[in-house]
Amino acid sequence: MKPPPVPIKQQLAEAIALFQQGRTADAEAGFRAIMKRDPKNFDALHLAGVAAAMAGRLEEGVNLIRRALAINPRAAVAHGNLGSALVRLGRLEQALVSLDRALAIDAKAANVHHNRGFALMKCKRFDDAIAAFDRAIELKPDFAEAHNDRGSALMDQYKLKEALAAYEKALSLKPNSPGAMVNVALVWCELQRHAEALAMADTALCLDPQHISALITRARALLPLGRAAEALSTVDRVIQIEPKSVQAHLWRAVALNLMAEPEAALGAAEQALALAPQDADTHNNYGFALGNLGRLEEALASYDVALKLRPDDRETLWNRALALLVLGRFEEGWLAYEYRNLRHKTLAARKYPKPLWWGKEPLKDQHLYVYWEQGLGDTIQFARYALLAVAAGARVTLSVQDPLIRLFKDFAPGVTVVGQNDEADDFDLHCPLLTLPLAFGTRLETIPAFQNGYLSVPAADAARWDQRPPRGRRRIGLVWSGSQIHVNDANRSMRLAGILPVLQTDDIWVSLQKDIREADRAALAGSGVLDVSAELGDFADTAALISALDLVISVDTSVAHLAGALGKPTWVMVPFAPDFRWLLDREDTPWYPSMRLFRQGRAGDWDGVVARIGEALRQ
Numbered sequence: 001m002k003p004p005p006v007p008i009k010q011q012l013a014e015a016i017a018l019f020q021q022g023r024t025a026d027a028e029a030g031f032r033a034i035m036k037r038d039p040k041n042f043d044a045l046h047l048a049g050v051a052a053a054m055a056g057r058l059e060e061g062v063n064l065i066r067r068a069l070a071i072n073p074r075a076a077v078a079h080g081n082l083g084s085a086l087v088r089l090g091r092l093e094q095a096l097v098s099l100d101r102a103l104a105i106d107a108k109a110a111n112v113h114h115n116r117g118f119a120l121m122k123c124k125r126f127d128d129a130i131a132a133f134d135r136a137i138e139l140k141p142d143f144a145e146a147h148n149d150r151g152s153a154l155m156d157q158y159k160l161k162e163a164l165a166a167y168e169k170a171l172s173l174k175p176n177s178p179g180a181m182v183n184v185a186l187v188w189c190e191l192q193r194h195a196e197a198l199a200m201a202d203t204a205l206c207l208d209p210q211h212i213s214a215l216i217t218r219a220r221a222l223l224p225l226g227r228a229a230e231a232l233s234t235v236d237r238v239i240q241i242e243p244k245s246v247q248a249h250l251w252r253a254v255a256l257n258l259m260a261e262p263e264a265a266l267g268a269a270e271q272a273l274a275l276a277p278q279d280a281d282t283h284n285n286y287g288f289a290l291g292n293l294g295r296l297e298e299a300l301a302s303y304d305v306a307l308k309l310r311p312d313d314r315e316t317l318w319n320r321a322l323a324l325l326v327l328g329r330f331e332e333g334w335l336a337y338e339y340r341n342l343r344h345k346t347l348a349a350r351k352y353p354k355p356l357w358w359g360k361e362p363l364k365d366q367h368l369y370v371y372w373e374q375g376l377g378d379t380i381q382f383a384r385y386a387l388l389a390v391a392a393g394a395r396v397t398l399s400v401q402d403p404l405i406r407l408f409k410d411f412a413p414g415v416t417v418v419g420q421n422d423e424a425d426d427f428d429l430h431c432p433l434l435t436l437p438l439a440f441g442t443r444l445e446t447i448p449a450f451q452n453g454y455l456s457v458p459a460a461d462a463a464r465w466d467q468r469p470p471r472g473r474r475r476i477g478l479v480w481s482g483s484q485i486h487v488n489d490a491n492r493s494m495r496l497a498g499i500l501p502v503l504q505t506d507d508i509w510v511s512l513q514k515d516i517r518e519a520d521r522a523a524l525a526g527s528g529v530l531d532v533s534a535e536l537g538d539f540a541d542t543a544a545l546i547s548a549l550d551l552v553i554s555v556d557t558s559v560a561h562l563a564g565a566l567g568k569p570t571w572v573m574v575p576f577a578p579d580f581r582w583l584l585d586r587e588d589t590p591w592y593p594s595m596r597l598f599r600q601g602r603a604g605d606w607d608g609v610v611a612r613i614g615e616a617l618r619q
Contacts, residue, residue: 005037008034008037008038008041011030011033011034011037012030012031012034012041012043012044014030015027015030015031015033015034015044015047016047018030019047019051024051024054024055025051025055027047027051028048028051028052028055031043031044031045031047031048031051032044032048035048040071042068042071042072042075042078043068045064045065045067045068045071046064046065046068046069046075046077046078046081048064049061049062049063049064049065049066049067049068049081049082049085050065050081052064053065053081053084053085053088058085058088058089059089061085062082062085062086062089065078065081065082065085066082069082074105075105076101076102076103076105076106076109076112077102077106077109079098079099079101079102079105080098080099080102080109080111080112080115082098083095083096083097083098083099083102083112083115083116083119084115086098087115087118087119087122090122092119092122092123093123095115095119096116096119096120096123099112099115099116099119100116103116108139109139110135110136110137110139110140110143110146111136113132113133113135113136113139113146114132114133114136114143114145114146114149116132117129117130117131117132117133117136117146117149117150117153118149120132121149121152121153121156124156126153126154126156126157129149129153130150130153130154133146133147133149133150133153134150137150142173143173144170144173144174144177144180145170147166147167147169147170147173148166148167148170148179148180148183150166151163151164151165151166151167151170151183151187152183154166155186155187155190158190160187160190160191161191163187164184164187164188164191167180167183167184167187168184170183171183171184176207178204178205178207178208178211178213178214179204179211179213181200181201181203181204181207181214182200182201182204182211182213182214182217184200185197185198185200185201185204185214185217185221186217186220188200188221189217189220189221189224192224194221194222194224194225195221195225197217197220197221198218198221198222198225201214201215201217201218201221202218204217205218210241212238212241212242212245212247212248215234215235215237215238215241215248216234216235216238216245216247216248216251218231218234219231219232219234219235219238219251219255220251222234223254223255223258226489226490228255228258228259228490229255229259231251231255232252232255232256232259235248235249235251235252235255236248236252239252244275246272246275246276246279246281246282249268249269249271249272249275250268250269250272250281250282250285252265252268253265253266253268253269253272253285253288253289254285254288256268257288257289257292257491257577258488258490258491259490260490260491260575260576260603260604261603261604262289262292262293262576262577262603263293265289265292266286266289266290266292266293268289269282269285269286269288269289270286272285272286273285273286278309279309280306280307280309280310280313280316281306281313281315283302283303283305283306283309283316284302284303284306284313284315284316284319286302287299287300287301287302287303287306287316287319287320287323288319290302291319291322291323291577292576292577292603293577294576294577294584296323296326296327296584299319299323300320300323300324303316303319303320303323304320307320314339317336317339318339318340320336321333321336321337321338321339321340322337322580324336325337325580325581326578326579326580326582326583326584327583327584328444328583328584330437330442330443330444331443333580334437334438334442335438337434337438338435338438340434341432352369352430354369354427354428354429354430355428355429355430356429356430356431356435357429357430357431357439358431358435358438358439359438359439359440359441361429362392362393363389363392363393363394363429364392364393364394365393365394366393366394366395366428366429367394367395367396367397367424367426367427367428367429368389368394368395368396368397368427368428368429368430368431369396369397369399369423369424369427369429369430369431370385370386370389370396370397370398370399370430370431370432370433370436371398371399371423371430371431371432371433372399372400372401372420372433373432373433373434374433374434375558376401376403376404376539376558376561377557377558377560377561378433378434379400379401379404379433380404380455380539380558380561380562380565381561381564381565381581381591382433382434382436382437383398383400383408383411383433383454383565384448384450384454384565385433385436385437385440385448386398386411386412386415386436387412387415387448387454388436388440388448389436390412390413390414390415394414395414395416396414396415396416397415397416397417397418397424397427398411398415398416398417398418399417399418399419399420399422399423399424400417400418400419400420401419401420402419402420403538403539404538404539405417405419406538406539406540407455407538407539407540407543407562408455409540410456410458411455412454444590447590447591449590449591449592449593450567450593451567451593452567453564453565453566453567453568453592453594454565454567455543455562455565455566456566457540457543457544457546457547457566458544461540461541461543461544461547462544462547462548464544465544465545465547465548466547466548468532468545468548469508469510469530469548469549470508473506473507473508474507474508474550474551475507475508475510475548475549475550475551476507476508476509476510476549476550476551476552476553477510477511477512477545477546477549477551477552477553477554477559477563478499478509478510478511478512478513478529478552478553478554479511479512479513479552479553479554479555479557479559479560480493480494480495480496480498480499480513480520480555481493481494481495481496481513481517481520481555481557482555482556482557482558483557488575491575491576491577491603491604492555492556492557492575492579493555493557494555494573494606495519495520495523496520496523496524496527497520497523498606498607498610499606499610500523500527501610501611501614502553502610502613502614502617503527503528503529505617505618507617508530509527509528509529509530510529510530510532510545510549511524511529511530511531511532511533512536512542512545512546512552512554512559513531513533514533514536514542515533516531516533532545539558539562542559542562543562543566546559546562546563546566546568547566547568549568550569551568551569551570551571552568552569552570552571553570553571553573553613554570554571554572554573555572555573556572556573556574556575556578556579556582560572560595561592563594563595564589564591564592564594564595565592567593567594568594569594569595569596570592570594570595570596571595571596571597571598571613571616572589572595572596572597572598573598573600573606573609573613574597574598574599574600575599575600575603576599576600576601576602576603576604576605577603578599582597582599587599596616598612598613598616
């Protein structure tokens with residue numbers, strides 16, 4: 001005689017116990033066995049649907065949960081689980097309907113508020129998403145996932161400090177979570193705190209050496225620290241673990257570009273594009289690699305594809321603007337360059353009640369506040385536009401970085417110079433420095449070039465340096481490297497040993513380097529170059545020294561801009577993929593009449609540049 005069947009209630013309890021133990025497949029089998037006996041059993045249908053969704057069979061899970069809700073439409077938890085599955089399917093509006101139904105029945109379900117916030121974030125309704133996460137946290141203060149996703153919503157709004165606070169709270173609640181550590185590290189990258197980001201990524205990797213996001217974040221942090229080769233080996237570890245990681249191939253291309261290997265970078269970008277042809281990032285990355293090979297029209301076509309896929313992508317908009325500018329297409333380029341405000345948040349950091357000047361209002365009798373926004377070289381190059389504003393009748397207050405204050409102290413009548421954290425009082429209009437070319441309608445033929453420069457050195461400072469380099473022979477200033485923390489340092493800087501061949505002339509060579517790298521100290525000591533780095537306190541000192549020289553030879557760094565702004569004969573060594581201001585295929589620059597450009601013939605070919613400079617010196 002057959003034993004009596006197990007009561008459904010007991011069978012359900014056993015299946016639920018398996019589910020709670022994480023034995024999802026066994027639990028689902030139990031739920032389905034109950035459904036055969038009782039096709040309208042709400043719990044079996046609902047939980048079988050949850051198990052199917054957890055196993056990745058989302059459509060099947062949604063159908064089962066809907067069948068359960070047809071039996072019991074007042075089950076808040078089932079509406080919540082249906083909403084969660086719909087979010088994963090990308091059916092966000094349907095998901096929000098289900099989640100709202102769940103909350104109408106049980107308004108205190110913290111996890112449903114959390115899932116609702118996640119769906120709203122995916123819909124780019126960030127303020128509503130944050131409100132939903134806040135409600136989840138109010139109901140459950142130790143809800144680490146809600147704190148984490150709140151941080152992500154804030155990141156999407158580029159509210160970095162608030163996002164960091166949310167991520168750090170999530171990490172404090174789950175201190176051994178590699179994922180939370182990665183999120184903190186990502187914000188630190190955005191805040192330019194790359195050393196801290198690297199340390200955090202390394203901590204995450206101690207917990208999980210194969211954590212893909214931690215490895216990619218580690219590579220991302222290494223690149224601005226000038227450690228591109230190490231970043232490359234890190235993403236190669238990712239590719240060993242997950243050969244189809246699109247992000248790994250993308251960052252591999254970035255690293256190779258920064259290592260002056262553009263052909264290899266293009267290959268990595270092509271691999272990423274093949275893996276994800278509908279991903280905006282892959283088209284942007286491919287365009288950037290093409291641009292570094294000088295294939296700029298093809299690069300622009302790739303950027304256009306990326307922007308069709310994601311019209312507001314700030315990196316693509318930025319790269320497209322730079323490509324237009326280096327091609328000399330200024331009418332499009334300066335307007336496109338305003339997208340840097342999405343990337344750098346120039347205007348977000350400068351919120352003023354007075355109007356932003358776009359060039360429409362007359363400047364006569366107006367007080368215009370102009371402020372720095374990028375590097376020292378950018379400030380030196382574009383400060384000339386303050387003189388145009390004065391000529392148009394404005395009174396100008398110009399904010400510059402602190403190392404430049406003394407250099408610009410007596411810049412021009414009508415211009416008041418203040419420090420990097422100072423602001424003008426009672427101004428009428430304001431404008432970031434690099435918006436001025438757009439506001440003044442700059443074209444190639446209307447670049448405000450000053451034949452004899454637009455910066456000067458006080459006579460007393462010039463006299464103090466005039467006798468410092470010995471007289472009687474040509475006195476030539478030399479700059480062979482820029483800032484080590486500049487993201488493109490490997491492409492634009494060189495080792496002193498590489499330029500030593502040109503020093504074999506009967507000239508007085510003077511180092512204009514303020515910071516000497518350890519790798520160059522031995523070569524400098526034996527080169528015969530006059531090293532006065534200890535005497536260069538700021539850019540005013542460097543300008544005074546330049547005034548005593550006959551020629552400056554420099555890589556693309558702020559000292560080159562300084563020499564050009566002083567009207568000093570200047571030879572600039574330009575990498576194969578040039579910064580936008582050097583344009584293409586020309587040996588002069590309309591920005592600085594006293595400047596001559598020596599371009600690499602191929603990526604990394606400083607030897608060819610040095611040889612041509614040597615020949616020019618002999619002539």
